[in-house]
Amino acid sequence: xxxxxxxxxxxxxxxxxxxxxxxxxADPVLEKRMIGLAENLRCLVCQxxxxxxxxxxxxxxxxxxxxxxxxxxxxxxxxxxxxVSRYGDFVLYDPPVKKxxxxxxxxxxxxxxxxxxxxVYQLRKRKSQIPEAELSAEETxxxxxxxxxxxxxxxxxxDPQA
Amino acid sequence: MARFILPFVIFMIVATFLYVGLxxxxxxxxxxxxxxxxxxxxxxxxxxxxKQLSLQDMKGQVWLFNVWASWCTACEYEHPLFxxxxxxxxxxxxxxxxxxxxxxxxxWLRRHGNPxxxxxxxxxxxxxxxxxxxxxxETYLIDKQGVIRYKRIGGVTExxxxxxxxxxxxxxxxx
Amino acid sequence: xxxxIGHFALIIALFLALCLGVLPIIGAARDNAVLSDTAxxxxxxxxxxxxxxxxxxxxxxxxxxxxxxxxAHHSNSQLPVIYKISAVWGGHEGSLLLxxxxxxxxxxxxxVYSKHLPGEMVARVLGVMGLVSVGFLLFMLLTSNPFDRLLxxxxxxxxxxxxxxxxxxxxxxxxxxxGYVGFSVAFAFAIAALLGGRLxxxxxxxxxxxxxxxxxxxxxxxxxxxxxxxxxxGWGGWWFWDPVENASFMPWLIGTALIHSLAxxxxxxxxxxxxxxxxxxxxxxxxxxxFLVRSGVLTSVHSFAADPKRGIFILSFLVVVIGASLLxxxxxxxxxxxxxxxxxxxxxxxxxxxxxxxxxxxxxxxxGTLYPLFMDALGYGKLSVGPPYFEAVFVPLIVPMxxxxxxxxxxxxxxxxxxxxxxxxxxxxxxxxxxxxxxxxxxxEWxxxxxxxxxxxxxxxATMILSLHERLGGHGNFMQRARGQSLSYYGTQVAxxxxxxxxxxVTLVSGYETERDVRMDVGDTLQAGGYEFRFNGVTxxxxxxxxxxxxxVSVSKNGKPVTELFPEKRQYHTSGMPMTEAAIxxxxxxxxxxxxxxxxxxxxxxxxxxxYIKPFVDWIWAGTLLMGLxxxxxxxxxxxxxxxxxxxxxxxxxxx
Numbered sequence: 001x002x003x004x005x006x007x008x009x010x011x012x013x014x015x016x017x018x019x020x021x022x023x024x025x026a027d028p029v030l031e032k033r034m035i036g037l038a039e040n041l042r043c044l045v046c047q048x049x050x051x052x053x054x055x056x057x058x059x060x061x062x063x064x065x066x067x068x069x070x071x072x073x074x075x076x077x078x079x080x081x082x083x084v085s086r087y088g089d090f091v092l093y094d095p096p097v098k099k100x101x102x103x104x105x106x107x108x109x110x111x112x113x114x115x116x117x118x119x120v121y122q123l124r125k126r127k128s129q130i131p132e133a134e135l136s137a138e139e140t141x142x143x144x145x146x147x148x149x150x151x152x153x154x155x156x157x158x159d160p161q162a
Numbered sequence: 163m164a165r166f167i168l169p170f171v172i173f174m175i176v177a178t179f180l181y182v183g184l185x186x187x188x189x190x191x192x193x194x195x196x197x198x199x200x201x202x203x204x205x206x207x208x209x210x211x212x213k214q215l216s217l218q219d220m221k222g223q224v225w226l227f228n229v230w231a232s233w234c235t236a237c238e239y240e241h242p243l244f245x246x247x248x249x250x251x252x253x254x255x256x257x258x259x260x261x262x263x264x265x266x267x268x269x270w271l272r273r274h275g276n277p278x279x280x281x282x283x284x285x286x287x288x289x290x291x292x293x294x295x296x297x298x299x300e301t302y303l304i305d306k307q308g309v310i311r312y313k314r315i316g317g318v319t320e321x322x323x324x325x326x327x328x329x330x331x332x333x334x335x336x337x
Numbered sequence: 338x339x340x341x342i343g344h345f346a347l348i349i350a351l352f353l354a355l356c357l358g359v360l361p362i363i364g365a366a367r368d369n370a371v372l373s374d375t376a377x378x379x380x381x382x383x384x385x386x387x388x389x390x391x392x393x394x395x396x397x398x399x400x401x402x403x404x405x406x407x408x409a410h411h412s413n414s415q416l417p418v419i420y421k422i423s424a425v426w427g428g429h430e431g432s433l434l435l436x437x438x439x440x441x442x443x444x445x446x447x448x449v450y451s452k453h454l455p456g457e458m459v460a461r462v463l464g465v466m467g468l469v470s471v472g473f474l475l476f477m478l479l480t481s482n483p484f485d486r487l488l489x490x491x492x493x494x495x496x497x498x499x500x501x502x503x504x505x506x507x508x509x510x511x512x513x514x515x516g517y518v519g520f521s522v523a524f525a526f527a528i529a530a531l532l533g534g535r536l537x538x539x540x541x542x543x544x545x546x547x548x549x550x551x552x553x554x555x556x557x558x559x560x561x562x563x564x565x566x567x568x569x570x571g572w573g574g575w576w577f578w579d580p581v582e583n584a585s586f587m588p589w590l591i592g593t594a595l596i597h598s599l600a601x602x603x604x605x606x607x608x609x610x611x612x613x614x615x616x617x618x619x620x621x622x623x624x625x626x627x628f629l630v631r632s633g634v635l636t637s638v639h640s641f642a643a644d645p646k647r648g649i650f651i652l653s654f655l656v657v658v659i660g661a662s663l664l665x666x667x668x669x670x671x672x673x674x675x676x677x678x679x680x681x682x683x684x685x686x687x688x689x690x691x692x693x694x695x696x697x698x699x700x701x702x703x704x705g706t707l708y709p710l711f712m713d714a715l716g717y718g719k720l721s722v723g724p725p726y727f728e729a730v731f732v733p734l735i736v737p738m739x740x741x742x743x744x745x746x747x748x749x750x751x752x753x754x755x756x757x758x759x760x761x762x763x764x765x766x767x768x769x770x771x772x773x774x775x776x777x778x779x780x781x782e783w784x785x786x787x788x789x790x791x792x793x794x795x796x797x798x799a800t801m802i803l804s805l806h807e808r809l810g811g812h813g814n815f816m817q818r819a820r821g822q823s824l825s826y827y828g829t830q831v832a833x834x835x836x837x838x839x840x841x842x843v844t845l846v847s848g849y850e851t852e853r854d855v856r857m858d859v860g861d862t863l864q865a866g867g868y869e870f871r872f873n874g875v876t877x878x879x880x881x882x883x884x885x886x887x888x889x890v891s892v893s894k895n896g897k898p899v900t901e902l903f904p905e906k907r908q909y910h911t912s913g914m915p916m917t918e919a920a921i922x923x924x925x926x927x928x929x930x931x932x933x934x935x936x937x938x939x940x941x942x943x944x945x946x947x948x949y950i951k952p953f954v955d956w957i958w959a960g961t962l963l964m965g966l967x968x969x970x971x972x973x974x975x976x977x978x979x980x981x982x983x984x985x986x987x988x989x990x991x992x993x
Contacts, residue, residue, distance in 0.1 A: 021863040044296035086294035093723025108701035115693040170663035
C-alpha cells in the first residue's frame with residue numbers, strides 16, 4: 001500500500017504538468033524564416049558552422065538580431081546587407097556573383113562546355129585516325145590479343161547487344 | 163604536344179597558391195568597416211551606469227577603442243601594452259566591456275589595472291554586432307571625424323603597436 | 338622502452354622504404370633481376386616494422402603510458418579500452434602512423450598478389466609505393482613523431498575529444514585511409530607503366546581491381562563519416578560541404594571516374610593517357626586532402642591542430658610527388674597509342690562522357706573548397722563558399738550524369754544507333770516519369786525538385802529492370818541465364834541501384850522532413866508527422882568517463898506505442914565538454930530523431946527538445962552500401978581470378 005502511494009506520488013508531477021509541448025520560439029513562423037536565412041550565413045566564431053546551428057554566444061546574439069530585424073519588417077535582403085556591411089562577404093555561405101567570383105560561379109560550367117567539346121573533338125579525331133581493324137603496332141596488337149581473350153572467352157557471358 | 167604539360171602547369175599554379183595560403187590566417191576576417199564612419203552608440207559607463215557615453219563625445223580626437231571582457235584570456239596578454247600606452251599618454255583608450263557582468267569586469271580591472279579613459283558596458287553585445295565584433299579582444303583606431311582607420315582582431319602585439327598603430331595615431335593627430 | 342622500440346622500428350622502416358624506392362626501380366631500368374627481386378622482401382620487411390611501430394603505440398595507449406606526449410594528449414585512464422585503441426588515430430601523429438601502416442599493408446598486398454605480373458612491372462610498382470612511403474615516414478619522423486616522450490610524465494591524459502568517443506569514429510578513419518592509401522596502388526601502376534613505357538590494356542586490367550577495392554573502402558569510409566555526423570552532431574544533417582568532407586569527396590569522385598575510364602581502356606585500349614592522368618589525379622587529391630586537413634590553410638570543424646612547419650613539409654612532398662608524376666606524364670603520354678576504334682555513339686563514349694561530368698564535378702568541389710584561399714592570396718578579401726554554392730553547382734551536373742548512367746549499361750560497345758536505343762528505353766523513361774510525377778502527391782506537397790530527384794532515381798531503376806529483362810528474360814532456364822551473367826555486370830547494376838536508392842533518400846528527406854524545437858515539461862506531448870512524442874523526464878546516469886542527463890521519450894502512433902527513445906546530454910569528466918547524444922529510431926520508411934537541448938531555467942524538469950522526422954533518410958546510407966557492394970561484386974568477377982591462371986598458362990606454354 002505504501003509503495004503504491006509512493007508510486008502515485010511519483011506520478012503526480014506527470015499529471016500536474018501534462019499538456020501539449022510549446023514551441024521554443026515565440027513566433028514559429030518567424031523562427032522558421034530566421035533559421036532559413038541563418039542556414040546560409042556563416043558563424044564567425046566557430047567558423048565552419050552556419051549561424052543556424054552554432055551554439056556560440058555571438059551566433060545567439062546574431063540570431064536575436066535577425067529575429068528583431070524581421071519583426072521590424074525588414075526584408076531578407078536588407079538583413080543580409082546589414083550583416084555584410086559589418087562582417088563582409090565572409091558571412092555569406094552563398095557568395096554573391098560579382099567580378100571576383102565569376103570563376104567560382106561560371107568556372108564549372110565553362111569547364112563542362114570545354115570538357116564536352118574536347119571529348120567530342122577527340123572522339124571524332126581518333127575515329128578518323130584509326131583505320132578499320134588494322135593493328136599495326138606491336139603494342140596495339142598485344143592489347144587486341146588480350147581484348148579478344150576477354151571478349152571471346154567462353155567464360156564471358158554473351159552480351160545480347162554485342 | 164603542349165596539352166600534356168597542362169596538368170603540370172595547373173598543379174604548379176595551385177601549389178603556389180597553397181604556399182601563399184600557408185602564410186595567411188583563414189580565421190581572420192578583415193572588417194569592411196575600416197575607412198567607414200564608426201557606428202553610432204550610446205552605452206552606460208561601467209563605473210557610473212546612469213551616465214551614458216556616445217560616439218559624439220569623442221569627436222575631434224583620435225582614440226583607440228578596445229573591446230574586452232573578463233572571460234577573455236587573450237585580453238590578459240595584450241593588457242600590459244595598454245597599461246604602458248596609457249602611462250605615455252599619447253592616445254586616449256576607451257574600453258568597451260563586451261558581454262560581461264559589471265562586477266567581474268571591475269574585479270578584472272582591479273587585478274590587471276585600468277588603462278582606459280572611460281569604460282562602457284555592452285552587456286548584451288548589441289553594439290558589438292554593430293562594430294562587427296566576433297573575437298574578443300578587438301581594437302579599433304578612430305580618427306577625429308569618427309572614421310575607423312584601423313582594426314585589429316585578437317590581441318594587439320608590441321609589433322602592431324609600434325609599427326602600425328602608433329605611427330598611424332601620429333599621422334591622424336597631425337591632420 | 339616500448340615507445341623507443343616503436344620509434345626505432347619507424348626509423349628502420351624508413352630505411353627499408355628508401356631501399357624499396359630505389360633498388361627495384363634501378364633494377365627494372367637496367368634489367369637487373371637481382372635488384373628488381375629485392376622489391377618483395379623489402380615490402381615484407383617494411384610491413385613488419387610498421388606493424389611493430391603501430392602495435393607499440395597501441396600498447397602505449399592501452400597501458401596508459403602518459404610519458405608519451407601523444408598518449409598524454411589524446412587519452413585518459415578512464416577512457417574505455419576500445420576508445421583507447423581508436424585514440425591511436427585520434428590525433429595528427431597517430432593518424433599519420435595509421436596512414437603509413439596501411440600504406441605498408443597495401444604494399445604487402447601488392448607484393449603478395451602480383452605473382453602473375455612481369456617482374457619488372459612488380460619492381461616498379463612496389464618501388465613507386467616505397468617512395469611514397471619514404472615521404473610519409475620522413476614527415477612523421479621529422480615533424481610529427483608519435484613516440485615523443487613527455488618528461489616528467491603526466492599524471493593522467495587530457496582525454497580523447499568526446500566527439501571521437503563513438504563506434505562510428507572507431508572505424509571511419511581506418512576505412513577512409515584504406516581508400517586514400519589504396520589509390521596509391523593505381524597511382525603506382527600508372528607511374529610504373531609510364532616509366533616502363535608499356536601502357537596497354539593489360540595495365541588497365543591489372544590496376545582495375547586494386548582501384549575498385551580502394552574505391553570500395555573509400556565509399557564505406559565516407560558513408561560511415563556521414564552517418565556519424567548524422568547521429569552524433571545532434572542536428573540531423575549528414576553532409577555539410579566542409580573542406581575536410583570535400584577533401585575526401587574529391588578523390589572519391591575522381592576514383593569513380595577512374596573505375597569507369599579503366600573499363601574503356603581495358604576493353605578498347607583507348608584513352609590510355611586520360612586514364613593514367615585520372616590515376617595520378619585520384620592519389621594526388623588524396624594527398625591534397627592530407628595537406629588541407631593538416632596544414633591549417635582552411636578552417637574546418639575536423640582539422641587537426643595546424644602547424645606551419647608541417648604544412649611546408651607536406652606541400653614540398655606534394656610538389657615532389659605530384660609534380661614529378663605530372664612531368665613524367667607530360668614526357669611519356671604523347672607516345673601512347675590510340676587503341677581500338679569505337680563510335681561517337683557507343684558505350685565507350687557514354688562512359689567517357691560520364692568521366693567528363695565526374696571530373697567537372699570534382700573541379701567544382703575543388704574550386705569551391707579552395708576559392709576562399711585563392712581570393713585571400715590575391716588580396717581580394719575573405720569570402721565563404723558553403724552548401725548553397727555546392728548544391729547550385731552539383732544539381733545541373735548530376736542530371737545528365739544520371740541520364741547517361743541509365744543508358745550506359747544498355748548501350749552497345751563500339752557503336753549504337755540512337756533511334757534503336759531510344760526505342761528500347763521509351764517505356765522505362767515513361768514509367769519513371771509517371772512515378773516521379775505521381776509519387777510526391779501521395780507523400781505531401783508536390784514540388785518540381787522532388788519530382789526531378791525521383792525521376793532520376795526511377796530512371797536508373799527502370800533501365801536496370803530493362804537490362805535485367807533483356808538479359809535474363811525470355812523462355813528457357815532462367816537460373817542458367819542468371820548465372821551466365823558476369824559478376825561485374827551485377828556489380829555495375831547493384832552500384833547503380835545504390836545511386837538510385839541514395840537519390841531517393843536525399844530527395845525525400847530534404848523534401849519532407851519535419852523539425853520541431855519545443856519546450857517540454859515532464860508529461861508533455863508533441864504531435865509531429867503523425868506521431869505522438871511524450872516526454873517522461875530526465876534522469877542522471879553515470880557513464881565510464883562522463884555523467885549524462887538521460888531523457889526518456891515514448892513515441893506512439895494512433896494511441897499504439899511505437900518505441901521509447903533515450904536522448905542524452907553528456908558531460909565528459911576530463912574535458913568538461915558537453916555532448917549531445919541524439920536518440921534515433923531507425924525505420925525502413927524513415928527515422929524518428931530526438932535530441933536534448935538545454936534544461937529550461939527556472940522550471941521543474943522541463944527541457945528544450947528537438948524532434949525530427951526524417952523520411953527515408955537511411956536510404957542515403959543504404960544507397961552507399963549498395964554502391965560499395967557493387968564494387969565488391971565487380972572485383973570478385975572471375976575474369977580477375979582467371980587472369981592469374983591464364984597468364985601462368987601462357988608463361989608455361991612459352992617456356993615449353
